[in-house]
Amino acid sequence: MSLITVKNLNFEYPKKRVLKDISFEIKQGSVTALVGPNGAGKTTLLRCLTSLETPLSGHVIVNGIDVHDKPRKAHQHMGYLSDFFGVYKNLSVRQCLTYMAWSQKVPVEGLEQKITDLAKEIDIEKFLDEKAGSLSRGYKQRLGVGLALVHGPECLFLDEPASGMDPEARIKFSELMLRLKNKGMTIIVSSHILAELEDYCTDMIVLRDGEIKSHVILSEHQAAQSMTIQIALQSVKKEYEKVIAAHEGVSEIRTSQNGVVVAFKGDQKAQGAFLKHLVDEGLPVYQFIVTQKTLKDAYMDLAEVKEMHAQ
Amino acid sequence: MIIVNPEFHRYLWLKFSPFRLIVMPIVLGLVLYIASNTDDLVVDVWQASLFIPALYTFFVVVFLWGGYEAASASNSDVGMNTWDFQKMSALGPWDIVIGKLFGSTSYTWYAGLLLLGVILFSYPHLEAIGEMAELKHAFPSAISLVMYLVFAGVMGHATAFLFGTQNLRQKKSGAGIPFILGFIVSSTVFSLTIGGDLDARNINSSETVSWHIWEVSSYNAIIGSLVFFLFWIIIAIQRNIREELQFRNSPIALIAFLVTFSLYVTGFLDNFNIQNRVEFDEMITIKCIFAFFIISFGTYFTVFMEAASLAKYRRWIYALKEKEWKRVFENTPGWAGALLVLTPLYLVANVGTEFYFDEGFPGEAADLSIFALTTAILLFTARDGLMFHSILLGRVEKHKGFLLILYFVMAYGLLPFFVASTIDNMDISGTVYDDTMFNALLYFYPLGGDSFITGCLPVLGQVIIAFVVFRVAMSGLKAKDAN
Numbered sequence: 001m002s003l004i005t006v007k008n009l010n011f012e013y014p015k016k017r018v019l020k021d022i023s024f025e026i027k028q029g030s031v032t033a034l035v036g037p038n039g040a041g042k043t044t045l046l047r048c049l050t051s052l053e054t055p056l057s058g059h060v061i062v063n064g065i066d067v068h069d070k071p072r073k074a075h076q077h078m079g080y081l082s083d084f085f086g087v088y089k090n091l092s093v094r095q096c097l098t099y100m101a102w103s104q105k106v107p108v109e110g111l112e113q114k115i116t117d118l119a120k121e122i123d124i125e126k127f128l129d130e131k132a133g134s135l136s137r138g139y140k141q142r143l144g145v146g147l148a149l150v151h152g153p154e155c156l157f158l159d160e161p162a163s164g165m166d167p168e169a170r171i172k173f174s175e176l177m178l179r180l181k182n183k184g185m186t187i188i189v190s191s192h193i194l195a196e197l198e199d200y201c202t203d204m205i206v207l208r209d210g211e212i213k214s215h216v217i218l219s220e221h222q223a224a225q226s227m228t229i230q231i232a233l234q235s236v237k238k239e240y241e242k243v244i245a246a247h248e249g250v251s252e253i254r255t256s257q258n259g260v261v262v263a264f265k266g267d268q269k270a271q272g273a274f275l276k277h278l279v280d281e282g283l284p285v286y287q288f289i290v291t292q293k294t295l296k297d298a299y300m301d302l303a304e305v306k307e308m309h310a311q
Numbered sequence: 312m313i314i315v316n317p318e319f320h321r322y323l324w325l326k327f328s329p330f331r332l333i334v335m336p337i338v339l340g341l342v343l344y345i346a347s348n349t350d351d352l353v354v355d356v357w358q359a360s361l362f363i364p365a366l367y368t369f370f371v372v373v374f375l376w377g378g379y380e381a382a383s384a385s386n387s388d389v390g391m392n393t394w395d396f397q398k399m400s401a402l403g404p405w406d407i408v409i410g411k412l413f414g415s416t417s418y419t420w421y422a423g424l425l426l427l428g429v430i431l432f433s434y435p436h437l438e439a440i441g442e443m444a445e446l447k448h449a450f451p452s453a454i455s456l457v458m459y460l461v462f463a464g465v466m467g468h469a470t471a472f473l474f475g476t477q478n479l480r481q482k483k484s485g486a487g488i489p490f491i492l493g494f495i496v497s498s499t500v501f502s503l504t505i506g507g508d509l510d511a512r513n514i515n516s517s518e519t520v521s522w523h524i525w526e527v528s529s530y531n532a533i534i535g536s537l538v539f540f541l542f543w544i545i546i547a548i549q550r551n552i553r554e555e556l557q558f559r560n561s562p563i564a565l566i567a568f569l570v571t572f573s574l575y576v577t578g579f580l581d582n583f584n585i586q587n588r589v590e591f592d593e594m595i596t597i598k599c600i601f602a603f604f605i606i607s608f609g610t611y612f613t614v615f616m617e618a619a620s621l622a623k624y625r626r627w628i629y630a631l632k633e634k635e636w637k638r639v640f641e642n643t644p645g646w647a648g649a650l651l652v653l654t655p656l657y658l659v660a661n662v663g664t665e666f667y668f669d670e671g672f673p674g675e676a677a678d679l680s681i682f683a684l685t686t687a688i689l690l691f692t693a694r695d696g697l698m699f700h701s702i703l704l705g706r707v708e709k710h711k712g713f714l715l716i717l718y719f720v721m722a723y724g725l726l727p728f729f730v731a732s733t734i735d736n737m738d739i740s741g742t743v744y745d746d747t748m749f750n751a752l753l754y755f756y757p758l759g760g761d762s763f764i765t766g767c768l769p770v771l772g773q774v775i776i777a778f779v780v781f782r783v784a785m786s787g788l789k790a791k792d793a794n
Binding site: 012013050051052053054056057068071072075076078079080082084085086087088089090091095099100102103104105147148151 | 321324396397399402622625626629
């Protein structure tokens with residue numbers, strides 16, 4: 001079921017069209033990576049989706065509400081964290097969250113408990129009474145997410161959320177995203193750093209020159225692409241290669257020091273069947289390592305980046 | 312716990328603390344004590360000696376300090392990058408306007424209220440200061456003086472905040488110019504009545520002024536005027552905030568402002584109708600003519616302000632093409648809305664003139680052709696509107712501001728000056744000189760002349776040229792793709 005529907009969205013700055021006839025749908029519960037080079041229109045697209053900018057034409061429907069016809073009503077269903085967001089430095093974390101909850105018309109009854117629960121969720125509980133201005137970059141980012149989530153929106157839009165974070169903060173942030181994903185939140189996140197999206201994204205939209213180059217469900221894309229399987233064998237014999245090559249889905253075989261590496265196409269069930277086939281045929285398998293294509297690989301496949309690099 | 316306005320509450324958190332609550336009365340007490348004991352202000356009745364220090368401290372605290380706080384109210388959110396959070400919240404435009412306007416100035420109003428208390432306390436003893444007695448004529452009660460000060464303060468804050476929201480729309484974070492403009496307004500309001508030498512010479516509760524068919528006291532007229540302008544300033548702020556929150560603003564508010572402002576100004580024309588020499592029906596025609604002048608100025612100003620709004624024009628044209636009538640209305644430029652009011656006024660003014668003043672206006676305006684004058688005003692507005700759009704939306708990428716100033720200087724300064732100098736050097740004098748000069752100036756200013764041919768044809772030619780320039784400037788203007 002689609003939570004977000006974008007139809008024929010066009011946006012332009014004076015004398016420059018930034019988004020060109022963009023249409024797509026986002027399923028409820030998906031986490032979509034919005035990727036593309038600098039100037040592709042990622043931030044503008046997110047700002048149009050959240051009704052922070054008015055497009056030239058087109059419609060954005062979130063949970064059945066046209067966000068440009070009823071922006072305030074639509075905002076009840078969404079949270080947004082911009083790439084350069086700020087916090088009220090002289091207010092405590094608790095005051096920041098409380099103010100935002102009031103601003104989002106969250107019922108006052110039970111609000112204190114809700115704020116405490118949210119602080120636990122975003123792992124900022126111990127700083128609740130600290131001034132927001134005294135927080136480190138990573139905790140400030142978590143507070144930012146908290147401010148975007150305080151009214152319990154169905155979808156969350158994040159623009160370059162992990163930029164400027166140290167590795168530890170990034171890991172913590174990824175964990176937070178995973179928790180939100182597991183709770184069923186629909187998230188659209190734009191980032192340059194594809195590796196950080198790897199852990200939690202289910203879909204990917206590639207944007208280039210204001211146009212959508214592709215919109216894929218990553219699991220389907222990965223299943224359609226060949227993956228690498230390293231099969232470690234106690235002993236390597238020539239006839240093993242024939243047994244392996246005979247199985248459906250295997251396209252390439254390369255012998256390595258302690259076994260073989262094969263290019264394989266198939267879903268998890270097919271992988272299981274392949275392993276069973278090897279064992280049934282008596283191959284001395286002691287390791288079976290499947291290496292999926294990464295988000296970066298998928299991006300390179302989809303974004304015509306290879307073509308550009310070749311030029 | 313009842314949260315009246317989250318934005319206001321946020322300011323209370325920021326502006327108030329037990330320390331700040333205590334320190335303000337102490338500081339004010341010291342200031343008043345020192346000031347009231349200076350040689351110039353010491354009078355027999357000590358309560359009266361507090362009045363002038365309290366009044367001027369109020370001026371500094373509320374008008375100066377409060378004005379700066381109001382000017383910074385919206386811009387600080389841009390500076391701190393917190394504006395997006397507010398834009399994404401469920402706060403409506405009114406929540407933000409009220410919360411910021413009164414929240415940002417709350418601490419200065421705390422001080423202001425303490426000072427108003429002192430003013431109320433010392434007011435009954437004003438006779439002890441000779442020159443202050445007049446103030447009692449202007450403000451018959453202490454409450455009326457306090458009300459006036461509060462309105463003047465809010466007016467200054469609202470003006471500063473209004474210009475701050477203009478900055479907000481242009482993504483600027485400076486508060487200097489909004490503060491100065493707000494301060495000019497509040498200090499003008501202050502000096503009109505009780506500022507300067509504190510003689511309250513401009514208002515007197517026993518004198519009346521005519522406004523349309525009513526007679527009102529000068530005090531009520533001033534308070535009424537303050538309320539009128541304050542209302543529209545706050546509406547203007549609300550419209551700016553609405554636009555920032557991505558609500559679409561139709562030209563309805565602008566039309567309503569122009570109509571009510573015309574009604575407000577023309578109401579005072581009755582003061583010039585000495586001994587009711589002009590009949591009621593004739594007066595309505597004269598008021599319509601003045602209303603036409605006011606609304607045409609509003610239209611001209613709006614054309615100038617909106618000429619750079621390419622995105623809004625594109626949305627308007629796009630909605631027209633797609634026949635999305637609701638969006639057409641929402642994106643209609645303000646000047647187009649103003650023209651809707653201007654057109655019937657043009658007709659009423661001209662028909663009324665033909666009907667009531669077919670033998671000319673009384674006095675010096677006897678030879679004035681209203682038809683030529685009103686038509687010339689429309690044509691000059693069209694000429695300049697086309698030129699503004701050609702410069703601001705056209706192909707020229709740089710120096711648009713300079714080109715605009717150059718156009719104004721050439722059109723209204725250098726060219727008429729050059730022509731006038733040439734005529735001065737010609738060997739003519741008397742009425743021939745006067746007629747030649749007047750006819751020449753009709754090319755440069757909307758003076759009307761005595762007929763359509765002399766008053767309007769010269770500028771009609773210029774409108775045609777401006778239209779050609781506009782077409783050339785607009786041709787090929789198409790959004791380039793992102794790259």
